[in-house]
Amino acid sequence: MEGKRVAIIGLDCWDPVLVEKWRDDLPHIKSLQENGVYGKLRSTDPPITIPAWSSMMSGKSPGTLGFYGFRNRSDYSYDKLSFATSHMVREKRLWDILSDAGKKVIILGVPQTYPPKAVNGILVGDFLAPDTKSDYTYPKALKEEIERVVGDYMLDVDDFRTENKERLLRDIYRMTKQHFDLARHFVTTREWDFFMMVDMGPDRIHHGFWKFFDPAHPKYVAGNPLETSIRDYYTFVDGEVGKLIEVLPADCAVIVVSDHGAQPMIGGVAINEWLIEKGYLTLLSRPETPTKIGSVKIDWQNTRAWGEGGYYSRLFFNVKGREPEGTIDPADYEAFRDRMIEEITAMTDERGAIIGNVCLRPEDLYREARGIPPDLFIYFGNLAWRSVGTVGLGSYITYENDTGPDDANHSFFGYVSVTGTRKNGVREGLSIFDVAPTVLTIMGMPTFKDMEGKIIE
Amino acid sequence: MGKGVTLWLTGLSGSGKTTISEILEKILRDAGYKVEVLDGDVVRTNLSKGLGFSKEDRDINIKRIGFVCKLLTRNGVVAIAAAISPYREIRDYNRAEIGDFIEIYCSCPIDVLAERDVKGLYKKALAGEIKNFTGVSDPYEPPENPEVVIESDKESVEESVKKALDKMIELGYVDPQRLGFGYSEEDEEKVKKRLEDLGYI
Numbered sequence: 001m002e003g004k005r006v007a008i009i010g011l012d013c014w015d016p017v018l019v020e021k022w023r024d025d026l027p028h029i030k031s032l033q034e035n036g037v038y039g040k041l042r043s044t045d046p047p048i049t050i051p052a053w054s055s056m057m058s059g060k061s062p063g064t065l066g067f068y069g070f071r072n073r074s075d076y077s078y079d080k081l082s083f084a085t086s087h088m089v090r091e092k093r094l095w096d097i098l099s100d101a102g103k104k105v106i107i108l109g110v111p112q113t114y115p116p117k118a119v120n121g122i123l124v125g126d127f128l129a130p131d132t133k134s135d136y137t138y139p140k141a142l143k144e145e146i147e148r149v150v151g152d153y154m155l156d157v158d159d160f161r162t163e164n165k166e167r168l169l170r171d172i173y174r175m176t177k178q179h180f181d182l183a184r185h186f187v188t189t190r191e192w193d194f195f196m197m198v199d200m201g202p203d204r205i206h207h208g209f210w211k212f213f214d215p216a217h218p219k220y221v222a223g224n225p226l227e228t229s230i231r232d233y234y235t236f237v238d239g240e241v242g243k244l245i246e247v248l249p250a251d252c253a254v255i256v257v258s259d260h261g262a263q264p265m266i267g268g269v270a271i272n273e274w275l276i277e278k279g280y281l282t283l284l285s286r287p288e289t290p291t292k293i294g295s296v297k298i299d300w301q302n303t304r305a306w307g308e309g310g311y312y313s314r315l316f317f318n319v320k321g322r323e324p325e326g327t328i329d330p331a332d333y334e335a336f337r338d339r340m341i342e343e344i345t346a347m348t349d350e351r352g353a354i355i356g357n358v359c360l361r362p363e364d365l366y367r368e369a370r371g372i373p374p375d376l377f378i379y380f381g382n383l384a385w386r387s388v389g390t391v392g393l394g395s396y397i398t399y400e401n402d403t404g405p406d407d408a409n410h411s412f413f414g415y416v417s418v419t420g421t422r423k424n425g426v427r428e429g430l431s432i433f434d435v436a437p438t439v440l441t442i443m444g445m446p447t448f449k450d451m452e453g454k455i456i457e
Numbered sequence: 458m459g460k461g462v463t464l465w466l467t468g469l470s471g472s473g474k475t476t477i478s479e480i481l482e483k484i485l486r487d488a489g490y491k492v493e494v495l496d497g498d499v500v501r502t503n504l505s506k507g508l509g510f511s512k513e514d515r516d517i518n519i520k521r522i523g524f525v526c527k528l529l530t531r532n533g534v535v536a537i538a539a540a541i542s543p544y545r546e547i548r549d550y551n552r553a554e555i556g557d558f559i560e561i562y563c564s565c566p567i568d569v570l571a572e573r574d575v576k577g578l579y580k581k582a583l584a585g586e587i588k589n590f591t592g593v594s595d596p597y598e599p600p601e602n603p604e605v606v607i608e609s610d611k612e613s614v615e616e617s618v619k620k621a622l623d624k625m626i627e628l629g630y631v632d633p634q635r636l637g638f639g640y641s642e643e644d645e646e647k648v649k650k651r652l653e654d655l656g657y658i
Contacts, residue, residue: 070658
């Protein structure tokens with residue numbers, strides 16, 4: 001398996017459990033499995049779009065990349081968070097390596113590619129582009145071609161938090177179809193050695209529609225009219241994958257891959273409410289209605305920790321000599337961290353049942369942690385619960401999301417299939433870090449010693 | 458003080474070295490970086506005055522430019538050298554001496570350059586009126602692993618400049634925010650709202 005072209009069809013959040021469940025409805029996905037190797041792909045910690053795709057494309061951990069989410073602390077002040085745009089990526093990703101080697105690339109919508117950087121080929125930036133008025137393509141003029149081929153380009157679906165599910169569903173279909181249409185256009189009108197697209201549709205449909213199909217979801221109602229929406233969408237995506245493969249060169253290796261999976265969201269933990277209750281966080285005045293933590297005044301001199309919302313929680317400590325009004329003596333740092341781990345692990349829901357939180361230190365996860373990592377990573381209910389950053393809820397347990405309806409949380413395993421391998425079949429123990437060295441090997445290029453993965457074969 | 462670096466633009470006469478170095482100089486200086494440009498044509502009127510175009514003289518010229526770049530670089534300056542610098546060995550010597558070194562290869566086919574012939578030199582060189590003219594009657598050894606390749610026959614000056622700045626950002630020599638490469642306030646709010654809606658933050 002050497003010197004071949006590679007096409008990566010990236011499907012954000014495409015879930016291996018659902019693929020297995022509906023395999024017989026997904027003839028093209030199934031055929032790719034039968035013509036190569038496939039399996040569950042362990043995501044990064046945290047299993048979130050950023051950093052997961054950049055880790056996959058560089059073979060480097062989030063710690064090495066210095067990304068722990070979409071926004072990261074840029075210094076030890078309390079409020080400075082910077083967006084993890086392409087400019088913040090210091091490690092080479094596959095298209096950088098391949099461009100340097102003179103290979104032609106087509107990159108479409110891969111997270112962390114806005115603002116677009118020069119490649120040896122073309123690049124369409126991701127949904128971190130503010131809108132299509134911005135220069136979201138390389139070269140700049142590519143934008144006009146996109147508009148000519150597919151009309152108004154959809155960076156993402158708009159107004160995601162909505163109860164108007166019919167409209168949302170239509171938009172998700174429209175976006176996915178458009179991205180596959182554009183992919184077919186690019187691969188058939190250009191010379192290329194490496195093609196990669198990422199469509200966010202699967203992620204959006206999981207978050208928006210999970211409760212309608214999964215009896216394990218607390219809000220599931222049997223016989224609801226949207227019960228088959230996710231399965232129907234999976235078969236639609238399968239059809240699009242089939243149409244794309246049809247126009248790919250026969251000798252090209254095809255990789256279908258996701259960055260993480262999904263699971264029903266059971267509830268939310270309002271981490272800052274919990275910290276207030278325990279006396280670790282003090283507000284100058286406590287709001288009576290739900291308010292973002294960034295919008296309330298914190299009494300820093302009486303605060304030891306605060307947390308960020310998201311699919312997982314990042315806990316930050318207020319350390320003397322590090323934060324502007326630090327309260328934790330550096331000598332007590334580890335003892336405080338141990339105490340937090342113990343207390344957060346023992347956290348219960350409103351009925352007194354243990355939630356099952358998992359706390360991890362950066363050094364538990366990474367060889368190195370660049371930038372400013374959180375002092376603790378918390379997976380509430382091992383990711384079945386969301387982290388809610390809001391205060392003023394009156395309780396740290398909530399079943400309403402602070403940002404509107406959301407049915408799913410992420411899970412640790414994404415999906416991968418690779419064609420053109422010497423042997424076929426299912427593989428165990430695959431990691432997101434395996435993708436980059438595998439692609440380089442298929443393309444007949446040397447791999448890099450500092451890539452963390454191994455070759456899938 | 459920022460970390461110094463040498464941007465070494467190499468390529469045939471008329472391939473865009475001076476144009477690109479002037480734009481880079483302005484952008485970097487406006488962003489608050491200390492910048493000096495060592496343009497081959499200018500250097501030959503002072504630092505290397507009297508040197509000719511034999512291989513030996515060319516090597517001395519390029520080593521002198523490299524030496525000044527080294528001093529500037531170690532003092533936190535972005536030193537931009539724009540010189541044909543046809544010999545790989547001397548460019549690599551400068552790279553080794555300076556350390557923080559970004560080689561920018563301004564590549565352009567000779568027929569395009571002869572067609573453009575901004576300074577009217579190719580016409581004369583091709584007619585045999587100029588001796589030792591790189592690319593016509595003197596060799597040019599393209600870099601084997603330049604950090605940046607600029608193709609001035611295929612891309613706009615703006616794109617070429619962006620390639621160089623992107624490489625500086627990637628290698629950590631400049632801060633994208635300082636270059637104004639970050640979001641505008643309005644865009645930042647838009648992106649923040651989208652990410653909140655999507656549940657990421």
